Amino acid sequence: MEHDELLPLLSATAKGDKKAFAELYSATSGKLYAISLKMLKNTAQAEEALQDAFIKIWHNASDYQSNKGVVISWMISIVRYRSLDLIRHNKVRKEQEFTNEHSADLESVEVNDETDLTIEYESGNDNKLVDCIEQLDQQQRQAIHLAYYKGLTHYELVDHVSSPLGTVKSWIRRGLQQLQRCLTL
CATH class of the missing domain: 1.10.1740.10 (RNA polymerase sigma factor, region 2, helix turn helix motif)
Incomplete structure (x- = not known):
């Protein structure tokens, strides 16, 4: 019509x-x-x-x-x-269903100063990557690990680490920049 x-x-x-x-x-x-x-x-x-x-x-x-x-x-x-x-x-x-289903898994991924996440990266036999990851700040290492290896969204990260969204994004951005610089040396 x-x-x-x-x-x-x-x-x-x-x-x-x-x-x-x-x-x-x-x-x-x-x-x-x-x-x-x-x-x-x-x-x-x-x-x-x-x-x-x-x-x-x-x-x-x-x-x-x-x-x-x-x-x-x-x-x-x-x-x-x-x-x-x-x-x-x-x-x-x-996203809520994912968070509810995986909340127990996330609690077991809690990263403290003493925790070394590089064990998971060592399986790739890329020692340079492992060395570069070890050079990151603990918060950057944790944020990148949870985002890229555990698949958490920024909002899930905010809830998990109890930090503001901007802070979490900064950790990831700066950590990735530092990794890129380290890997190109």
């Missing part, structure tokens, strides 16, 4: 006309679902995003401003934002 056909349906929806809303849904749901499915790659999540988007369209139909774009573009943006919200939500949930 064209903008000229959708605008009256949206205007009637803004006034609470359920029949107009049903027609608007019939005319646009296929296209909006395809957009959501392409983004989410999951039919159940795409259906959820579409349903949430149409609820928002029902409640916010009166907010549409024709001078800012056509009806279908406004509706697509609502579906896109809802799909992005679901993507973010699922990413956070997966």
Whole structure:
């Protein structure tokens, strides 16, 4: 349907006309679902995003401003934002599941001043790398080990070492710079 056909349906929806809303849904749901499915790659999540988007369209139909774009573009943006919200939500949930599943493993990786992490690196038989790693500060060594060898995200590192995000990122950045300098000598 064209903008000229959708605008009256949206205007009637803004006034609470359920029949107009049903027609608007019939005319646009296929296209909006395809957009959501392409983004989410999951039919159940795409259906959820579409349903949430149409609820928002029902409640916010009166907010549409024709001078800012056509009806279908406004509706697509609502579906896109809802799909992005679901993507973010699922990413956070997966990170939380990872943290919960591996919290016992992380506790056993606690690094103290006396702990020597180079044992894990020695298996590669690259003595220069081992020597360079040993030259790092304890915090840099721990942060790099947990990030690159244990696969922790920056946020998981923050929780694990109880330090601010900027500090953890600095440890990693400076440690990698020092390793690079050491390895190129």
